[in-house]
Amino acid sequence: MKINMIPLIKREIKLSISNLGLVISYSSFFLLSLLIFTFGVGPDIKQLNTVYIPIIWIIMLFAIILISDNFLLSDFQDGSLKELQYLGYSEESIILSKTIVMYLILIIPHFFLIPVFSIFYDISFNNLVQLSLDIVVGMPSLILISLIASLLTIQIKRNKVLQFIIIMPFYVPIIIFTTSNNESILYSSFDLNKILILIGFFLITLPITLLIGKLILNEINK
Amino acid sequence: MMFKFANPNKFVKISELLFPYFNILFLISFIYGLYLSFFNSPPDYLQGETVRIMYIHVPCAWFSLMLYSSIAICSFFSLVFRHTLADIAIRAIAPLGASFTIATLITGSIWGKPTWGTWWVWDARLTSELVLLFLYVGIISLSNAFEQKSKGDKYAAILSLVGIVNLPIIKWSVDWWNTLHQPASISKFSSPSIDTIMLVPLFVMTLSFLFLSLNIIIIRIKSEIIQRKIDILNSSKIN
Amino acid sequence: MILEIISINLSRNKKIIFKNFSLKAKSKEIITLIGRNGSGKTTLLELVVGVLQPESGSIKINNINIREIGEHKKKQFIYLPYKDALKEDLTISENLLIWANLANIVLNQELFKKSLEYFSLYKIKDVVVGKLSQGQKKKISLTKLLLKKCSLWILDEPFNSLDKESMEILKKLFLSHKKNDGVVLLASHIDINIKNKIKIFLKPPKKSLVKTNTIDNWEELR
Numbered sequence: 086m087k088i089n090m091i092p093l094i095k096r097e098i099k100l101s102i103s104n105l106g107l108v109i110s111y112s113s114f115f116l117l118s119l120l121i122f123t124f125g126v127g128p129d130i131k132q133l134n135t136v137y138i139p140i141i142w143i144i145m146l147f148a149i150i151l152i153s154d155n156f157l158l159s160d161f162q163d164g165s166l167k168e169l170q171y172l173g174y175s176e177e178s179i180i181l182s183k184t185i186v187m188y189l190i191l192i193i194p195h196f197f198l199i200p201v202f203s204i205f206y207d208i209s210f211n212n213l214v215q216l217s218l219d220i221v222v223g224m225p226s227l228i229l230i231s232l233i234a235s236l237l238t239i240q241i242k243r244n245k246v247l248q249f250i251i252i253m254p255f256y257v258p259i260i261i262f263t264t265s266n267n268e269s270i271l272y273s274s275f276d277l278n279k280i281l282i283l284i285g286f287f288l289i290t291l292p293i294t295l296l297i298g299k300l301i302l303n304e305i306n307k
Numbered sequence: 308m309m310f311k312f313a314n315p316n317k318f319v320k321i322s323e324l325l326f327p328y329f330n331i332l333f334l335i336s337f338i339y340g341l342y343l344s345f346f347n348s349p350p351d352y353l354q355g356e357t358v359r360i361m362y363i364h365v366p367c368a369w370f371s372l373m374l375y376s377s378i379a380i381c382s383f384f385s386l387v388f389r390h391t392l393a394d395i396a397i398r399a400i401a402p403l404g405a406s407f408t409i410a411t412l413i414t415g416s417i418w419g420k421p422t423w424g425t426w427w428v429w430d431a432r433l434t435s436e437l438v439l440l441f442l443y444v445g446i447i448s449l450s451n452a453f454e455q456k457s458k459g460d461k462y463a464a465i466l467s468l469v470g471i472v473n474l475p476i477i478k479w480s481v482d483w484w485n486t487l488h489q490p491a492s493i494s495k496f497s498s499p500s501i502d503t504i505m506l507v508p509l510f511v512m513t514l515s516f517l518f519l520s521l522n523i524i525i526i527r528i529k530s531e532i533i534q535r536k537i538d539i540l541n542s543s544k545i546n
Numbered sequence: 547m548i549l550e551i552i553s554i555n556l557s558r559n560k561k562i563i564f565k566n567f568s569l570k571a572k573s574k575e576i577i578t579l580i581g582r583n584g585s586g587k588t589t590l591l592e593l594v595v596g597v598l599q600p601e602s603g604s605i606k607i608n609n610i611n612i613r614e615i616g617e618h619k620k621k622q623f624i625y626l627p628y629k630d631a632l633k634e635d636l637t638i639s640e641n642l643l644i645w646a647n648l649a650n651i652v653l654n655q656e657l658f659k660k661s662l663e664y665f666s667l668y669k670i671k672d673v674v675v676g677k678l679s680q681g682q683k684k685k686i687s688l689t690k691l692l693l694k695k696c697s698l699w700i701l702d703e704p705f706n707s708l709d710k711e712s713m714e715i716l717k718k719l720f721l722s723h724k725k726n727d728g729v730v731l732l733a734s735h736i737d738i739n740i741k742n743k744i745k746i747f748l749k750p751p752k753k754s755l756v757k758t759n760t761i762d763n764w765e766e767l768r
Contacts, residue, residue, distance in 0.1 A: 092647045103635040164629035251445040258480035304461045457768045535767045
């Protein structure tokens with residue numbers, strides 16, 4: 086069991102760089118969905134200012150679930166998953182390397198998206214800092230869970246919506262905590278407790294998803 | 308205990324033996340429980356007669372959670388000991404658990420209308436119950452999404468293990484969410500100490516539900532075994 | 547004894563695929579597994595590599611049980627599966643470089659050039675794999691044999707899609723490997739004409755009439 090993940094990460098990065106359209110698609114999907122929501126809610130910026138947090142997180146959720154397929158499907162179909170396993174890489178390192186690269190790739194568009202959000206919804210600087218930190222700390226958990234959902238449904242060809250049905254209940258805790266607002270934000274520039282809770286979630290999700298991912302990868306080969 | 312069920316035909320025979328007894332016990336306890344609920348327990352000082360729906364709502368809620376836990380235990384046996392009866396049991400119990408969850412939600416809703424004035428309220432327990440329903444739906448749809456039954460069994464077992472680990476986390480976070488967004492609410496579900504005279508009908512109704520569940524699960528396992536035997540016959544004909 | 551398969555049993559989907567199957571290979575041998583589609587050739591190769599586990603029996607490579615050696619095992623054989631794990635978006639050299647990185651092989655320019663030239667791939671080394679023919683893709687996988695030095699070659703249908711000329715080149719490669727104390731274990735659905743090889747015929751599992759009143763254990767109901 087090789088714990089050395091660097092070749093895996095290098096491989097994932099090389100594969101993703103050849104597919105940079107993914108980043109553009111993710112950003113466009115995000116902004117388009119925000120647009121649709123804005124049409125639904127109404128042009129009043131004061132009203133939008135109160136609802137932007139849940140909208141952003143839920144769209145991010147859907148975008149991540151949709152994108153996670155790209156990181157697994159082609160590897161499964163051309164036999165690369167199997168190849169990585171018999172080259173000696175443990176299933177956990179395969180999943181972890183994919184998570185790391187997916188995180189690095191997806192965090193980049195957010196540097197550009199977050200200022201755009203602040204313009205669209207008139208977000209104050211404090212709230213913006215809070216939102217950015219939440220995204221940086223909360224996204225790994227979202228990515229881990231979405232990879233598990235993709236792994237479970239990778240062999241199902243007919244019913245792709247199943248991916249969403251299976252995995253949504255496990256997003257409930259994260260959504261609850263990332264969209265919670267605390268009054269301490271009035272006094273300091275960011276809410277430390279929230280960030281710590283999100284880090285805690287990540288630390289809980291990490292071993293569970295790696296273990297479950299290992300079980301699934303063992304089953305996929307049979 | 309595992310070796311007693313080593314033979315599927317033996318399992319079917321034992322369950323067929325127990326079935327009529329469970330039936331009788333169910334009927335007796337159900338009728339007695341209903342009698343106790345209607346005639347032998349007092350109306351609540353605030354809610355009046357509508358509190359009697361608690362005698363169905365609470366056992367349903369208990370069972371929806373207990374059946375999920377038993378699915379999780381079966382998943383553990385399925386993945387660790389690779390026992391097919393565990394796989395079949397998961398398929399048998401899941402729809403029953405989902406039905407109990409739906410029953411909990413509907414009875415809770417009916418209870419809520421006279422109590423709070425609305426059919427639905429985002430109370431912590433009802434919301435968690437709703438999330439539990441979707442966990443059940445996930446297991447049922449995943450187990451039926453594959454052509455090969457054994458694959459579906461394995462994946463559903465894995466999913467239910469994720470679910471049982473996440474269930475306390477979900478419950479806790481929904482609870483937190485509820486207290487965060489609602490100011491001090493008049494939650495009638497914050498369990499006060501229940502008087503013995505209300506505990507007895509509750510206990511009898513729970514017992515009746517237990518026998519009902521066992522019977523339904525036995526029927527479902529038997530039919531799943533028969534279905535698999537048919538599948539084997541059919542597939543051997545193809546070759 | 548380079549490869550030893552000792553009395554393995556495996557059933558799948560209620561069919562017995564291997565019953566007390568044994569095989570021994572010392573050095574300087576070419577072993578071909580011949581059988582119709584579905585007779586278990588790929589399954590046997592996957593058992594030897596460790597992707598599948600037999601229900602009983604053991605497999606030893608270089609006198610060490612494959613379950614025990616972990617990552618060192620990967621250094622002692624090379625496995626070319628049926629599905630070549632090639633990324634369509636990357637070029638030939640990029641694919642091979644990623645693979646070499648994953649397999650911990652140190653490449654120098656000379657070796658790389660010579661290996662590509664063996665199957666006439668050097669001139670097209672910067673062509674994207676998606677544009678190549680099936681035969682050329684197969685040759686890319688076969689080039690891996692030249693990049694990694696080890697004694698046991700395990701190949702699933704290596705002659706598929708190759709033209710006559712490439713088939714001869716490959717046969718020459720096998721014979722020179724055999725001379726260098728190597729072992730080639732390959733699966734093929736057609737009989738390949740190579741000097742002095744050992745043929746093993748695999749028969750597809752027998753269909754058996756099943757009477758349901760004889761189903762007396764839970765395994766059959768899986």
